[in-house]
Amino acid sequence: MTDIRPEAVGVTIEDVSLSFGTTEVLKGITLKIEPGEFFTFLGPSGSGKSTLLRAIAGFGPTPAGRILIGDDDVTHLVPWRRNVGMVFQSYALWPHMTVRKNVAFGLEERKVGAREISSRVDAALDLVGLREFAERRPSQLSGGQQQRVALARTVVVEPRVLLLDEPLSNLDANLRVQMRRDILELQRELKLTTIFVTHDQEEANTTSDRIAVLNDGLIQQVGSPMELYDNPANRFVAYFLGTANLIDGRVEFEATTPVFQADDGTRISLAGRELPAGAGTAMFRPQDLTIGKAGADDAAAGGVVLPGSIRHREFLGSLVRYSVRVGTREILVDDSHHAGGRIFDVGEDVDLHLDVDRVQVLGV
């Protein structure tokens, strides 16, 4: 790589909408991605995340709204003039060219001199540790190696922005963990603004500076992985990131104290919170509850007590996840596990102690 890299640039997306025929895929997306940031579009399939990424690269129909890379409006620019590097889900390595030819392609298109091409291709291949595979054909490489070639082919042209379209989805689990670390390391080293598309929350959480959660063509929330997990803006985000217990009901006031009144009658006092009255959803994570023997006067546990009986038990190693029948609903509870620890059996009556400070009320 050359030492002087171009200054990292941000990406600005202003009110971008896009339809395929009569289907609205993106419904007014506004986002600002900071220079040098590792930014992730996270969402289920059909959420519009790939379409948005492709719009930034210039593929697909021209969207309404504006897309800026740095200060340049690229909304109407053809893909081959944008200088954004994209790594495709299928890698899209050309089978009729060797690894070296694949990596050299973009530089050749940029009319770079032969000697410089050669040294930059070598450097890029060194970067991904595949120098000795330069003369092979893509079909002679493993999935992980193909992935690395695709990455080298993209970064060698020193794009202004790196776009990764579910690049890990074709790899097996172990390799996936390794690759996402490598990609992050590469991104940090090159200080390259990177947009990563995935449906896998673990991938998003472990790599991203910030995540935009997309669903149904709309941005649900933008924030750091921890912000999204700790303070989800709505049901969708709460459910999509991590495991959540969601109870529908409404916030009412007893004198000046807000109380969450669940539809099935359970009442949770939320003293000291500032909440608007009206319909809402109470959300708490499985680790926000503790589990204890029914009727045991476990004052230390405190909080609201929800009596129930165990319906399922899943042993997950470091913890045991119980599904507990409380009234008409099932509540998930995590109990940390160690050898000789206390275990409840299916059918056993238990009390759940909910730490009310951790309960969040989400708007509808």
Add this chain to the structure above:
Amino acid sequence: MDRFSKIQWGPGALAIFIGLFLFVFLIVPVGKVIFVAFQDPNTGALTLVNFVDFFNTSLFRESFINSLYVALMSVALSSAIALPLAYFTTRFNFGGAVLIQTLGIIPLIMPPFVGAVAMLLLFGENGSVNLIINDWFGFTIPFMEGLNGVILVESIHYFPFILINLSAALLNIDRAMEESAQNLGASGTRLFRRIVFPLAMPGYIAGASLVFLKVFDDIGTPLLLNINNMLAPQAYLRISSIGISDPMGYVISVILVAFSLFALWVSFLALKGKDYATVQKGGGGLMKRDLRPWEKIGCYAVVILILLMVLSPHIGLALLSFGTVWSFSVLPDGFTWAHYGNMWRTADGYIYNTLLYAGLAALIDVVLGTAIAYIVWRTKIIGRKWLDFIAMGAVAIPGVVLGIGYLRTFVEFNVPIVDKPLASWWVIIVVALAIRRLPYALRACVAGLQQVSVMLEEAAENLGATKYRTVRRIVVPLMSGAMLAGFVTSFATAAVELSATLMLVSAQSDAPLAYGIWEFMQSAAGRGPGAGLGIIAVLIVGIATYVSYRIIQRTERQRSVGAVVAEQA
């Protein structure tokens, strides 16, 4: 390994039987032809003198060059027809795509020789088109003059091989291949030249070499157009006029086989290690774009012009079969059913023979094809790959070569009960057709078997079914669609086979349709009835092709469920 050891003798015996059949009816006759070509006709010693004689004869040198010229020019003209069509269908959202796909198979349902005479009446010096051109512009175009005619007729019939292979290759290119190149800065012609074209090349070469092979080996078209100075016709003429002992027919045969093998080798090289099918699950082919109105008009104009060209043999044949007198005029003077009446008086024998021969041959092909597919893909019998290889090798043997080989090999073999030499018994025609069409049926059967997951068989064995019962109750029912498709393909192509048949028909009463058309077309008076017979042949093959298409479609739909399950496992 163990699971095969107990039942090895069953498939083993089958393999030996099939091996023997192929040995006697494919390897021996072809070997005989090659051997005779290198044998001194008088002393019987091995020699190259026949080849020296061949190249010292100006007629043969000319024939050789003509054949090469015609084959190469046909590839060029076929490409010129197929390239725009393939391009339109794969790059544009073009309503004419369906038209092109249909048009793509229409020529294949009629062998070129059938329409050759009709083409002469349409495009010949005094044919309809030239009469019109002459009227308007005062000159004529020598479409059908000499070798031009052969090239035109062959190209119109065989361009679908290029169209089908090239379209498939283009459709198999994943959109991401193109997008990643654009992402890296390539566009327009550079994108086409560096990415699209190289990825589609193997498909094009496969199609082009097939066209070369078919044209180089064709015998009926040049003979009907009265072009004798080409290789395949010379082989036939030498054997039929001078006799079975004339070495020149054998020399020509060796050259034909050599060039066929060469064409197949080129196609093999082009495809080897280049499985460029890059489409991912859910991914589309190349980017398609909408056409602007004037572009659409241009595209339709090109497609319709080509369509008219492609259909001209069929149109001409229909006119010929209904026309009274058709000479020096754009259309026949009048129309009549009389030719069909004349044809019918002699033709019922032809039709009966065709149905019998092609039916039997297709049956043999499917049985052999299924057995070979099973032996190759499901057993560990030593030499099983050779069985597949030899059976497929029949593709490289021109019909005229197989015919000469049978004549030479089986002329002295007397069939006991009918008391005739095997070479002149009608059964030998069936065998020749079966051998020639075996590769088609075998491919269909192999494809069918490969879609049956081994696990489905193992499940049956696990529940107590023996190998034999498993094949009968699981494998064959699941393969039945493919077997039927293989049967119909073999049947349809065998029904209009001419080159081997021409050599092997020894009595009028044994002759099939293709031979009948050939006979009729020899005389001016016979052209009408011959065209009528040609129409019958087109109908038989057309219906069979349609049926096989429907069968393949249906089985593919059924398969898709099983395929998903197998894939997940």
